[in-house]
Amino acid sequence: MVALPDTEGRSPSALERLSRGAMRLLIIEDDRDALAYLAKAFRESGHMPDTAGDGLDGYALAQGGDYDVLIVDRMLPKLDGLSLVRSLREQGVTTPVLFLSALGQVDDRVKGLRAGGDDYLPKPYAFSELLARAEVLARRRAAVPGSAETTAYRVGDLSLDRLSHRVTRAGREILLQPREFRLLEYLMRHAGQVVTRTMLLENVWDYHFDPQTNVIDVHVSRLRAKIDRDFEHAMIQTVRGAGYMLRAEGARPA
């Protein structure tokens, strides 16, 4: 059950691909239906997925291929997900890994991250959530070379300085609460990408539970009120059925 990589996906470098917004990813999942569904959904979102139906095939492909993200099911025949990722890391393969798991408890997440995973998504999940997380991981990989810890972000006319804790838009200073500052920082770091409510709760509040009702929405709308109130272009946009995206005026969605 191994699909051959798309031939057209071989030539461009990872950075070129990502600048086009397409990522090459490998999905390792033993449930054929889920695998087919994911491959189709990623392809329709403009990405280039390869697939593997068991741990050994996945390991071989992941070792050889130039992937931006690996999506790995925790429970796989022949070689389980944790061992697969541990072996890849020992081989020096640094491709970001997103674990999918039906287990979905806090210590499973910890085990997955300890084995070398970069993110963890419990089943059942919404595809929009998986897509957003995979894109964030792929971006992070593309950005890593050369860039040390960024101290300032600039998106359009909005800028944020982590050292002085100053936020300005079009030269006008915007006063933010500490949490709003971290929320904006996360959105700016992933400017042009969809971030989901759970991703925000995880990265800004460091809680991994399902955000009930609309707590995150209220935080975002507060932040939006401060950032976008006096401007014609609203930078913080709601992506229906998925989450939010911060985008400069005229910028194409990634």
Added chain:
Amino acid sequence: MSASAPAPGEGALSRLQKLLRTTAFKLSLAYLVVFAVFAFLALGYVAWNARRVLDDQILSTVDAEINGLAEQYNAGGLRRLINVVERRSREPGASLYLVTTAQGQHVAGNVSEVPAGLLAAPGQVEASYNRGSEEGRLERGLEHRAIMRIFTLPGGFRLMVGRDTEERDRLRAVIGRAFGSSLALVVVLGVFGGFFVARRVLGRVDAMTETTRTIMAGDLGGRLPVSGNGDELDRLAQNLNAMLERIGELMHGLREVSDNIAHDLKTPLTRLRNRADEALRTAETPDALRAALDSVIEESDGLIRIFNALLMIARLEAGSGTSPLGPVDVGAAAREVCELYEPLAEERGLPLAVSAGEGLIVQGSRELIGQALANLLDNAIKYGGRDGIALEARREGERIVLNVADRGPGIPEGERERVLDRFVRLEDARSRPGFGLGLSLVNAVVRLHQGTLALKDNAPGLRVEIALPAERPA
């Protein structure tokens, strides 16, 4: 369940094999061997002692005879001795006398034949002999046995005085037979006793095995037989019965819960189905279809949430699959969760007040405690009326107490126990979104942390009080 019934012979054989394999039988066998060895030793000791006593008795009789003969010899010399020997030899009895020349020629006495060379060395021997007219039988092995004392008299004459051992040998034979038959009796009784005990115990164990098999086959009402004599097997049966009782209760509880879950999941599933159905029948534009699909996805997400929450509660209640336990600053968690919910509360016009001390440390999971607090604040915001919410964390002796209080309608005292169950929603809440799992989850989290959860009257309103054991300062 077996493919074919065993032939009767095979059945008997396998029953025997089964018997031989039982602990009871092995124990009986071990006891039997030990008893047999003891019996052997005890009877052997008796036999050996009896023989010694008899030998002593024979020797003292012989010594008495010798004393008498010595007196005669001292008084009248060899002539007198021979006379006395001849006279005594004619008397019936077990006493034996023999006087010979140095060359072994018979002079006097009732013994006609002794093994060659016996008389050469003085001393005490046990040897064969023949009486008066029985010459020639020594070679044929038909001799008598006797204990004898041999003396050398002046002039080279030999005097032998002895006593036949037939009586002693007969007694020894009797003891030997008794020895043999009692050993045989011990073995036979032991084997039968072993079989009896083994079969009795085996019978009861078999009965228990049979009962457990029917129980495993699904008859949970079955109980193991208790004979009432309070022995080990009875105690075992009683304990197993108590265990079955407990399992039965748990199964009943589980069945109730899963029935409830099935019932409560049917409602949103039916709603989901009806929406899809309605869209299929009535939606005419692509936009209308898209909107219907959106609402179907929303409904499915709700179902996924329910499943996740149920799974999590189950895992927490089983005490497994939780995050690793470590020190958690409950005060900090309270402030964080309040900070998370503050904008939502404010949007609804509810003041949210938090008062949390420093250094309120418990052993547990920050993640779970945070989620429990989030659920409580969520409830308070949804159902807690308009007059504000107070979250408080403080130390009370050995415990860390968390209070979430609202000014809403509260929960009637009779319902407070019930709302902790899964899917229980009070009348007022039914019109609002929710699944009735929030408090169940909080309860499971609190129990995992060995804490207590109490719903109290905030007069007016509800006060949820969680008490967790404080971590002892190292």
